[in-house]
Each structure stands twice: as structure tokens, then as C-alpha cells.
Amino acid sequence: MRKIREVLRLKFEVGLSARQVAISLQIGQASVGEYLNLFAVSGLTWPSALTDAELHRHIFRRSQRSTSDARHGLMSTPSCTAPE
Numbered sequence: 001m002r003k004i005r006e007v008l009r010l011k012f013e014v015g016l017s018a019r020q021v022a023i024s025l026q027i028g029q030a031s032v033g034e035y036l037n038l039f040a041v042s043g044l045t046w047p048s049a050l051t052d053a054e055l056h057r058h059i060f061r062r063s064q065r066s067t068s069d070a071r072h073g074l075m076s077t078p079s080c081t082a083p084e
Contacts, residue, residue: 003027004059005052007035012046035059 003025010021011032018036022029038059039046048055 002052004035004056005048007032008039008046008048011036 006025007021007027010016010024011018016024018032019029022032025032042059042061044050044055044058050058
């Protein structure tokens with residue numbers, strides 16, 4: 001969870017590119033991009049006064065819900081009607 005906050009700090013406070021953040025933290029560029037995209041759609045602003053756990057919960061709330069729904073067969077599917 002600490003890396004999420006550090007990704008956001010390096011991006012927004014230090015002004016590093018996503019590639020530079022990935023190199024600095026020794027994580028993949030795709031992970032940095034995913035964290036930044038999830039943060040953007042979370043509606044949160046930086047700097048965040050949230051704890052690491054709260055930040056993680058807010059950022060991953062939507063993706064966890066859709067993953068959980070898919071795992072339990074709750075994906076929306078087109079309804080089928082029987083022929084008359």
C-alpha cells in the first residue's frame with residue numbers, strides 16, 4: 001500500500017513522468033499507469049489526508065467490486081426471452 005502513496009507523491013509533488021516513477025520505485029510502468037488511472041477515476045485529490053489503508057480502499061473500490069461481481073457471476077448479461 002505504501003507504494004501507491006509514493007507513486008502519487010512522485011508524480012504530483014516531484015513532477016516525475018510515469019516512466020521515471022516506475023524506475024525510481026522499481027515497479028512496472030503498467031503498475032504506475034494503473035495506479036494513476038485508478039486515482040484519477042476515484043475522485044480523490046492530491047495531496048490526500050487519507051491513511052495508506054483508506055487511500056488503497058478508495059482507489060481500488062471500483063475495481064474490486066467489478067472483480068468480485070465477475071467472480072460471483074453477477075456480471076450484467078443481456079436478458080433472453082423465450083420465443084412465443
